[in-house]
Amino acid sequence: MYVLDFSVVFERLPELLWGCVATLGLAIAGMSFALIIGILGVAMRQSHSAGLRWTAKAFIEVIRNTPFLVQIFFLFFALPFLGLRLSPTVTAIIALAINGGAYAIEIIRGGVDSIPRGQTEAGLALGLSRRQIFRFIILxxxxxxxxxxxxxxFIMLTLTSAVCSSIAAYELTSIAQRIESETFRSFEVYFTITGMYLCISWLLMVMFALIARHSFSYPTK
Structure with missing residues (x-):
């Protein structure tokens, strides 16, 4: 009969907490670069250049129609054959950024397409450049x-970061796997990190809500 023993979890709690910090670091870095990719991708989709539009569409289709695990394996195991060797952490950030960026492009594009064309025409009438119109009127x-x-x-991307343990990137799941392999306390370890991932998601939701209140709220009279 299996007897629960959470003492091993409490003994290794500092490692798990550092894993939470590392996961948040990976997630925030991946989100930041994904947002940049998303904005640049939308600009390419809106470009007059057919080559840029085709490149953006091809990128979106390739990333959205292949598994994240395959993408991170390609970056970590295939790129060294081309002379580019990346550390697990750097690979994880790039993979998260690329994966999240492909989805961000389509999400942002939907918002851009919802802006009435008349606002763009008004910006042109005021003498604004297309870059200024995109930044101040559309974006x-x-x-x-x-x-x-x-x-x-982005919260989904944070939870996806658990896959980065497959290349031994330093984050919560990889630490949990190491602790489980040393203690053989699978239930206790994975039950604990389930709660930790819930806390991470909650913290991100609070952070995003504060950003929305500060950046997107309409001014009050």
Whole structure:
């Protein structure tokens, strides 16, 4: 009969807490670069250049229609054959950024397409450049419209970071796997990190809510 013993978890709790910090670091870095990729990708999708539009569409289709595990394995195991060797942590951040960026492009594009064409024409009439129009007239209202969907995708990306343990990146799941292999306390270890992932998701939701209140709230009179 299996007897629960959480003492091993309490003994290794500092390692698990550092794993939470590492997971948050991976997630925030991946989200930041994914947002940049998303914005650049939308700009490419809106470009007059057929080559840029085709490149953005091809990137989206390839990333969205292949498993994240395959993508991170390609970056970690295949790129060294091309002379590019990356550390597990750097590989994890790049993989998260690329994967999240492909989804962010489509989410942001939906928000951009919701902006009335008349606002763009008004910006041109005022003498604004297309870059200024995209930044000041299109991007911020679009981000306000798609902010809930974008943050949900980023939280999903944070949970996806657990797959990075497959290349031994330093994060919560990889630490849990090491502790479990040393103590053979599978239930206790994975029950604990389940609660930790819930806490991480909750913290991110609170952070995103504060950002929305500060950045996207309408001014009050």
């Amino acid at each position: 911020k209202p679009a981000l306000r419209a798609i902010y809930p969907a974008l943050t949900s995708q």
